[in-house]
Amino acid sequence: MTTESTASHSHSSPDDGEVVSHIASTRRHVIVLLGLLMFTALTVGAYNINLGDWNLAAAVIISTCKSALVVWFFMELKDDVAFNRVIFLGAVIFMGLFMAYTMNDTRYRNIVDAYNGGRIDPRTGELANGTAAGIVAQGGELGPLPTLPAGEADGEPAQE
Amino acid sequence: MSTDAHGNSKFLQHHYDTPAQQFGAAKLGMWLFLAQELLFFSGLFVAYGVYRSWYPDAWVVGSHLLDYRMGTANTCVLLLSSFTAVMAVRSAQTGNQKATGNFLLATIFLAGCFMVVKYFEYHHKFEVGYLPGQHFAPHGEGLVEIVAAARETGVNGVPFHLRTFFGLYFVMTGIHGLHVLVGMFVMGWMWNRNRKGEFSKRYSTPVEMTALYWHLVDIIWIFLFPLLYLID
């Protein structure tokens, strides 16, 4: 091995970042902020109009757009080295993997055998041993609605 | 290079050859840290997903017991704070020491607002007994709200797993809140270092890293908000 002046290899490493960051304009930041606020309005609006099964999808899609704005512009992944993008995307992929695999179990537990993985005896409706005492006491997931003192219930918007 | 003529040595650590190398390492390290943070939160999102799919009634009723107006306000506050954080970075990069300090202070202030709103939300839930898990015991106004929420959502009863919803609500927002507090503390520290003139056009890495962290805290909230507050 030979030695040489250390100065000559200052860019030997392909991952060296640039010291001088790309300085984005204030204008761009303001536009991004406005976009984010607009998406927030959109998601609250979507909440107030009922989309049925699409509610969750809408919420997640809008949130994904918002965070994409934040990551891409505010966090400047746009101008960052490729590997940092890989790290971020990798983390998101592994989150998805964790969620998908776990729910591949939890969603399909008592399908092959009506008992296996179920919480309720499909024949008798009896709850499995070791179920939370509260669920056993009220005989299932839903307990009775509490009866309120007369004066309090009146003020509620009961009409559907 | 380690002691060049441009005064870089002031912030260049001994084991790096160039500021570019040092900055690249810092940024890579920070992104790895953020990846770690995402996976940390992923557990909560998975638990959320599993129980939401199992107990939709509890989730819908629980969501209606949260005040989405407060949630919206807090979302806007956090988005704004992300903006001020990014402006603090920009000011630091352009060497505007005064503006950097002011933007940092603004970010801390907005984070404080977020925590204050959070405090009122928590306070109300504690008062009416919407406590996590085994301590869940709604009473008084809490019962009234549950009846209203159940009627509004067409759920004919009090779902047992409301306590799980509130368990996860407190854990998710609580851990997020802890991250906000840590962020406030770190930004205070940055403010102090900026005041002492430690940052310049050439060196603003710590401010940039702090902002990256802060944006991640914002992103987590961007997901928490609709998932917790806005369920029909």
Added chain:
Amino acid sequence: MNQSAQLPPQLSTFAPDVDWMYLFLFWVSVASFVAIVGVMVYFVFRYRRRPGVDAVPTGHGNTALEIAWTFLPLILLVFLFHEGFRVYVQESVAPQNTVDIHVRGMQWNWEFTHSNGVQEFNQAKIPVHTPVRMIMSSSDVLHSFYVPDFRIKRDVVPGMYSTLWFEATELSTPEHPVRVFCAEYCGAARGGTNGAEPNTNHSTMMADLHIIPQADYATFLREGGGPPAECTGAADDVSVCWGQHIYEQNGCRACHGVDGATQAPGPNWKGLFGHDVALEGGASVTADEAYIRQSILEPQAQIVHGFGNINMPPYHLRDQEIDAVIAYMRSLDQ
């Protein structure tokens, strides 16, 4: 495939399939191990360092070779998955007309409930040559229902049902029943119990399956369970004997002494019946028939003072069985 000394007796219809796979894997493993280590030892000897002989520099590798040993094993692996999964599917999907037995795991006992409502503790009658499905859940922590002779295992989870099924292929003798183990760690009683005693910890949570002829099981389902055959004599004696039998079999003895002295983990039975008992919270009650019945069926309703942190599970005994236990308790004081 024949019986191997490495494996327990084959007593279920699954066992031959599982054992075939086991032995197939065993010989594949032996062959692979001998090949790999054989080559390694040969190279180490053949290319040992000697003066004047240098290593031949590694060339640029051999891509064909690399691809070969990356993809050839896949054939074996796909086969293993396929065969393993095939048997697993058989084990998972019970036939339509199984004999169902409910199983409850609890620290550290197994409770079996037959379709006629008769319960057995730490033992169960099983009809031979009949598909039997166990519908299981646990009242406290995780357990696992493991029958090595049947090659089956499934965790028993609180708050959730899990099932397994099997078909026994041979009758058992009373001396050599088919053994059930708990395979999921579930703790131990605290303090000075002798851990080797039955039903005091994870390792002693066992049950015996008695494989009986189908006709005998049918008779049992029709007529139900009564006092065991060894209890004879006058009606009272039979009752006391039955009660003692229940005490021994159901794991009561793990917590309740009958010598009047030990008070741990649960209250002693001697000198209990008909006496006043102080309760948690200050009240007191006479230990009469109603109280004993309640304490068996709903142990947490009225807890004896000093035992507030003991979490006794409910035992769903039938009326005659509870009467027998009370008769046994009474007999202790005579």
Added chain:
Amino acid sequence: MTVEAEAAIHADPHHIPADADYLTYERGWKSWLTTVDHKRIGVMYLISILLAFFAGGVFALILRTELLTPGRTIMEADTYNEMFTLHGAIMVFLFIIPSIPAAIGNFVLPIMLGAKDVAFPKLNLASLYIYWVGAIFTLVAITQGHIDTGWTFYTPYSTRADNSAIWMTIGVFILGFSSILTGLNFIATVHTMRGPGMHWRRLPLFIWGTYATAVIQVLATPVLAITLALLAMEKIVGVGVFDPALGGDPVLFQHFFWFYSHPAVYIMILPGMAIVNEVIATFSRRKIFGYMFIAMSSVALALLGFLVWGHHMFVSGQSEYATMVFSALTFLVAIPSGVKIFNWLATLYQGSISLESPMLYSLAFIALFTIGGLTGLFLGTLSTDIHLHDTYFVVAHFHYVMVGGTVFGFLSGLHYWWPKITGRLYDERWARVAFSLVFIGFNVTFLSQFVLGSRGMPRRYYSYLDQFQPLHMTSSGGAYVLGVGFLVMAVMFAKSLKSGEKAGRNPWGSAGYEWQTSPRPHPHNFAEQPVFTRGPYDYHLASERELFTGTDAEWDTHVAKKAEA
């Protein structure tokens, strides 16, 4: 990064004389506790994990003694349960996981890269402190008593009120962050600190292995952290996510736990494999065959490790679909493992093989890991797994991977780099005696456990049926031999420290980069920045000087003699 930003305002490095070495350049315990030198941090890690290994080993011997007889031998059942919990938790969290990356990796990784230090030296020291804090919590858990949940902390047993799992979970939570920060540091180091000429295709395979490990550490460990945080909150405030008594699902806990703990198996084994690469190349005097395939197989293992966690849950009550997918994917793990073994064999071919103790441990690694891997097929195959799950077969299988694999790899590395760390040689004869005892003892201990398991002996059993006693006694006998082997090794190393012969810079004649610096490296690793002009295994390109095994003085004599001739 805030931590290293703090260090940003640093003066120029002091001038350090070229003949300084990292152990003696600064003195006093203060200089150790405040050091940012990765080598010193590595040494402190080494001492810490060896203490943990000793403690875990003592617990193991206690367990094996109890199991000599079916009933009570020396302790009660609940004490026994605490003992195996402590054995597992200490060995996994305090020993194996930090062993190779944090101790040996810290020491050699930056030297191999030609870097002065890791990317974030202060963070590196912080990791060590965090490790110590975590260890203290673990000790507290022991003194608080009744930590008898097993190292897996399965709910709802662990959430019951009467155990001290809370201390242990907090301890492991903290240890997790130590591990995350180490991994983060290594990734950043490999990416940004490579010396001139050190491009990716020249990276020593040890670095590829630790790099892949670091990826898992960063991506998997946080999930353990949140799992334990939820468990702790379950115990403190009764959140009820995992406890069925509060409406939670205990099987969900197992998903959370194994999402970390299965990849953690690769945190443990990949660094062991990484060491074997270095040792086999050195003692065969030959470049590793299929370099890129081995490097990529490490990365593949790291990623595949995330896809297979459900094979720990085949009988847990998870859905049949999940079981099917996890079983199919599990078999894929065999491929990269096999690729490594075949390439190692191909490296031996036409080499010039010498059997010093590091090589013995590495060859033993290949044999034992082969057994560990092949028995893994029994557990990945669904039909046989149903029978073997949670029996001694599993215990034996993972000990063949963790001990036969990781620990043998660790010992191989420890013997291999011992002269670089301490600057001294050890007594090769005694090293071989220790190796023989460890190898024989290990195999006797765990081969008998395979048979126990396939015959139906469940694990974590305090007492057992009489028919199992002969095999249990054999296993315990093997454990005692194993213990004696470690004792001999400890004495041998102690003697080396006290009076061992001074080592040359390259006692094994390796072409590896870390052997080109002085016997005990300079505080900045190399007195002058090296420029890498060849690969780490290019024996035919290395100069005679680089491969010379003696001290510098001996080299001078050698050169003088040559000149005369």
